[in-house]
Amino acid sequence: MKNQFILFAIGLTILLSLGIISSEANYSNGYDNSTNYSNETQVIITDVSIINFFPKENKIGDVQLNIQIQNNKDEKISNVLPSVSGRGFSTYNVVSIDELGAHEKDYAFVNGNFRESGNVTLTIKINKETFYQNITVADVNAQAQEKNNKDLLANTSSQLEILKKDYSDLESAISTKKDEGYDVSKVNLDELKKLLRNVQSDILSENAVQSKVDINIAQDEYSYQKNLLNNAKPISTVNKLKDYAILFSSIAGAIVLFFTLSELLKKKSVNVVTSVNFFRKKKEEEPAKKEKKK
Numbered sequence: 001m002k003n004q005f006i007l008f009a010i011g012l013t014i015l016l017s018l019g020i021i022s023s024e025a026n027y028s029n030g031y032d033n034s035t036n037y038s039n040e041t042q043v044i045i046t047d048v049s050i051i052n053f054f055p056k057e058n059k060i061g062d063v064q065l066n067i068q069i070q071n072n073k074d075e076k077i078s079n080v081l082p083s084v085s086g087r088g089f090s091t092y093n094v095v096s097i098d099e100l101g102a103h104e105k106d107y108a109f110v111n112g113n114f115r116e117s118g119n120v121t122l123t124i125k126i127n128k129e130t131f132y133q134n135i136t137v138a139d140v141n142a143q144a145q146e147k148n149n150k151d152l153l154a155n156t157s158s159q160l161e162i163l164k165k166d167y168s169d170l171e172s173a174i175s176t177k178k179d180e181g182y183d184v185s186k187v188n189l190d191e192l193k194k195l196l197r198n199v200q201s202d203i204l205s206e207n208a209v210q211s212k213v214d215i216n217i218a219q220d221e222y223s224y225q226k227n228l229l230n231n232a233k234p235i236s237t238v239n240k241l242k243d244y245a246i247l248f249s250s251i252a253g254a255i256v257l258f259f260t261l262s263e264l265l266k267k268k269s270v271n272v273v274t275s276v277n278f279f280r281k282k283k284e285e286e287p288a289k290k291e292k293k294k
Contacts, residue, residue: 046129047073048080051105057136060114069097069126070105082108083125088116088137117142149208156211160199163215166222167192173229182232192221 052068065084071077080097093111100106114120117139124131171189178184195218202211 045072047071048077048100048126048129050124050126050131050133053133055135057138058114059138059140060117062111062113065110065112065122067108067110067124068105069100069108071100071103074102076101076104077127080106080108080126082110084110084112084122086120086122086135087118088120089114089122149206152208152212153203153206156199156208156215157203159215159219160196160203163199163218163222164196166226167196170222170226170229177229177232181234183235184229184232187225187228187232189225192218192225195221 049070049072050067051070052066054066055063067082069080069082071080076099078099080100081094082096083094084091089112091110091112095109095111097106097108114137117137120135120137122133122135124133167189174184174187174189195214199211199214199218202208202214
């Protein structure tokens with residue numbers, strides 16, 4: 001009996017010792033864990049959360065936003081009503097979730113209208129929680145207009161290249177006709193050249209509408225000048241003689257004018273020299289006159 005008591009006492013002592021060691025170990029681990037916990041990111045669990053949202057892209061106009069909501073609570077919630085706001089967005093109808101059981105999820109629907117294009121951040125409020133969702137709103141009319149402008153500019157560019165070549169050919173034709181003795185004085189390409197520059201400027205500035213207007217005017221001007229060239233008539237012998245006479249008269253007049261100016265310059269030079277000699281002589285005579293008076 002005494003031996004049993006001794007064995008019991010020894011065993012109790014060992015158990016108590018193990019308990020103390022275990023408590024110290026647990027205290028040490030608790031301290032370390034608390035230290036590690038301070039460095040970890042805390043996850044905040046809200047009463048509800050948005051599981052899914054679509055569409056992520058929409059055009060300007062009416063839209064139905066589909067919002068899948070989950071109940072994170074251990075008890076059911078009722079009348080889950082999302083409220084959505086954002087730049088250029090207005091709500092006109094909401095289909096709420098009447099009842100959502102613990103940890104269940106279901107869809108709520110928001111019908112609204114987008115009035116502005118671009119990247120829009122929507123603010124979604126559900127009960128006391130606030131969420132944010134980005135959506136891209138496209139202006140379909142603007143996209144269609146942009147495509148039309150690009151097509152129009154591409155078409156105008158092609159027409160401009162053709163018209164540039166026609167302009168160059170017309171210049172050569174004018175020179176040839178002139179050498180062949182045709183009267184091409186009525187043909188003038190200055191306005192056409194100006195219009196071609198305007199079209200080029202319109203294309204570079206992506207002014208599609210104005211480029212179309214200017215290319216049409218330039219084509220009309222080209223047709224007009226080409227028609228003038230086609231109807232040019234040979235210069236007659238009488239007209240050629242008149243032209244030669246006018247040219248000869250101009251040359252003769254220039255020669256006469258040259259000699260006239262030369263003579264005038266010579267006379268002026270002589271007068272200047274005479275005047276200088278007169279004043280010089282007068283100045284030389286002044287001392288002699290003074291001496292004679294004495």
